[in-house]
Amino acid sequence: DAKTTQPNSMESNEEEPVHLPCNHSTISGTDYIHWYRQLPSQGPEYVIHGLTSNVNNRMASLAIAEDRKSSTLILHRATLRDAAVYYCILRDPNTGNQFYFGTGTSLTVIP
């Protein structure tokens, strides 16, 4: 599986937008970009995924660079409940491979 690079940690003030970057320069044409997050003492939960176009759902937005070598997860208004480790994962559904989690970005939300 292609690798992703994320900052180890980030901070955000409550109620401000948060942009979590992810680099994936070796992404293949069939890799989807998935984001999961893990709240303290909980299992990871699905956030969003996309292939080429930007995606929005009730939790977040995913902005994908035109060359697909990077992406950004956008939380529009951070809340204390958004403090978690965020994982950016590439996966090719054609291979049926499992999700391989890296170290992710630990997001701290400051009240």
Add this chain to the structure above:
Amino acid sequence: DSGVTQTPKHLITATGQRVTLRCSPRSGDLSVYWYQQSLDQGLQFLIQYYNGEERAKGNILERFSAQQFPDLHSELNLSSLELGDSALYFCASSVDIGTLNYGYTFGSGTRLTVV
């Protein structure tokens, strides 16, 4: 509640012992995945079952084994336990074998402490 049920939530046992962790997938999901999360290793994929059959293996030790039963619940058996096996063990489920791009739903985990 994610719909994936893991029992027990906590387990404390001695070195050399054997334990069984249980997972009930979300209703309708056919695939079950086991992950191990320790402080220094992050989330490590162990094994996947799909509709009762082993589908894929990751970094699973020979002392560990798993199975998925006809009712689709799964058990992870850990034997000859060592201190280093202390970790959070997560089960996840998905509706497909992994080729349809559905996401995983994770349970809340079993915290295993080996003393």
